[in-house]
Amino acid sequence: MPDSDSDSSGDLNVLSEDPLCAGVFLSNLDVPVSPTEGHFIRSHFPAPQINSADWSLPITGDVETPINLRYHDLLKMPSHEVVSLMECAGNSRSTMQPPAEGVQWDNGAVSVSRWKGVSVKTVLEQASLKSVATDVLFEGVDTGTEPHSGGPLRYAMSVPIEKLLDPDTLLAYEMNGETLPKDHGYPIRLLVPGWYGMASVKWLSNITVMDHPNGGFHEMDYCIYPATDGKADAKVKRVTSLKVKSLISTPTKGSFVTPGSHKIKGVAWSGDGHITKVEISTDDNRTWRPAKLEQPCGSYSWQHWEYDWEAASLGHSLLRSRATDSKGNVQPMLAQWNFRGYQVNSIHSVPITVRKD
Numbered sequence: 001m002p003d004s005d006s007d008s009s010g011d012l013n014v015l016s017e018d019p020l021c022a023g024v025f026l027s028n029l030d031v032p033v034s035p036t037e038g039h040f041i042r043s044h045f046p047a048p049q050i051n052s053a054d055w056s057l058p059i060t061g062d063v064e065t066p067i068n069l070r071y072h073d074l075l076k077m078p079s080h081e082v083v084s085l086m087e088c089a090g091n092s093r094s095t096m097q098p099p100a101e102g103v104q105w106d107n108g109a110v111s112v113s114r115w116k117g118v119s120v121k122t123v124l125e126q127a128s129l130k131s132v133a134t135d136v137l138f139e140g141v142d143t144g145t146e147p148h149s150g151g152p153l154r155y156a157m158s159v160p161i162e163k164l165l166d167p168d169t170l171l172a173y174e175m176n177g178e179t180l181p182k183d184h185g186y187p188i189r190l191l192v193p194g195w196y197g198m199a200s201v202k203w204l205s206n207i208t209v210m211d212h213p214n215g216g217f218h219e220m221d222y223c224i225y226p227a228t229d230g231k232a233d234a235k236v237k238r239v240t241s242l243k244v245k246s247l248i249s250t251p252t253k254g255s256f257v258t259p260g261s262h263k264i265k266g267v268a269w270s271g272d273g274h275i276t277k278v279e280i281s282t283d284d285n286r287t288w289r290p291a292k293l294e295q296p297c298g299s300y301s302w303q304h305w306e307y308d309w310e311a312a313s314l315g316h317s318l319l320r321s322r323a324t325d326s327k328g329n330v331q332p333m334l335a336q337w338n339f340r341g342y343q344v345n346s347i348h349s350v351p352i353t354v355r356k357d
């Protein structure tokens with residue numbers, strides 16, 4: 001399966017038509033912010049067609065003042081912008097061995113956008129949380145059947161209040177200065193920066209404040225991985241913050257390069273602090289040398305890096321990049337295997353060939 005294909009006519013690599021799942025080509029990662037039509041798409045069910053004039057967003061549950069927000073009310077509220085990377089928790093799943101069930105993403109389910117909306121905090125303050133409130137359930141309009149779900153259900157996820165009180169967690173209505181497109185959750189979606197994409201519920205229909213995590217299919221049967229801390233009461237954990245990861249954008253897998261000087265380029269990110277180091281190996285894991293790293297661009301974006309490589313020996317070569325974040329997390333050679341193939345942050349390896357013209 002190609003990681004990237006510079007000859008492709010489209011901006012995205014479509015893995016499934018309906019529901020639409022489409023990834024980016026890695027050669028398109030060399031930008032501060034992905035163009036909107038080049039942002040990956042991951043929908044579990046067919047995208048609903050919503051007319052914003054008939055749509056409203058009730059905020060109920062453990063609040064003093066239930067409210068019902070209309071689209072135009074939201075547009076008039078104080079706005080907030082955040083440049084945030086989004087990565088699907090199933091990104092790079094196809095590299096996991098033995099194979100895991102699910103959409104067989106290569107490495108393209110990652111993008112960065114400038115999101116604009118209203119801080120969830122502003123809305124929760126307006127509704128006034130009761131003291132018992134701990135989590136908030138966000139439900140989408142979209143419905144369908146998932147493998148093993150045992151029947152139709154809506155896409156839904158709850159998020160702890162603590163994360164929602166961060167002003168960068170948004171009810172987003174714009175992406176890169178334009179109205180949110182249908183496939184990205186029009187009219188309003190949640191944006192949870194620093195977490196894998198599954199929590200950023202699209203096509204919001206209801207917000208319910210609760211005194212416990214909602215659980216439910218997507219939250220506790222689906223977006224989970226085995227807990228390794230051995231606690232008997234928790235065999236699985238929710239997928240939440242982004243693991244440290246880097247990808248090589250140039251050269252692309254299968255490229256032919258001539259002997260001499262080349263730039264290896266790519267991106268790196270983490271949901272747990274910023275990137276402090278990216279190292280490159282061009283000799284099959286024998287030596288690692290530091291790449292030049294850009295300054296962080298906000299807390300939630302990616303950082304670009306580049307490395308000057310002197311391609312000396314002819315033949316096949318494996319290029320690898322390894323990122324470290326400010327909390328000391330380092331990308332592993334092989335990510336922990338899990339049955340759904342989530343949070344794969346194994347070191348990216350790009351096979352290329354050095355040959356004379």
Ligand SMILES: Nc1nc2c(c(=O)[nH]1)N[C@H]1C(S)=C(S)[C@@H](COP(=O)(O)O)O[C@H]1N2
Pocket residue numbers: 039040041042043044045086087088089139140141142155183184185196197198199200201202203
């Ligand atoms: N309502 C709804 N929200 C959703 C989804 C969905 O299928 N339905 N997919 C989730 C997943 S798994 C991801 S990775 C992101 C993808 O967002 P995007 O399509 O805008 O890239 O949306 C999340 N929010």
Ligand SMILES: [Mo]
Pocket residue numbers: 042087088089090197198
């Ligand atoms: Mo996802």
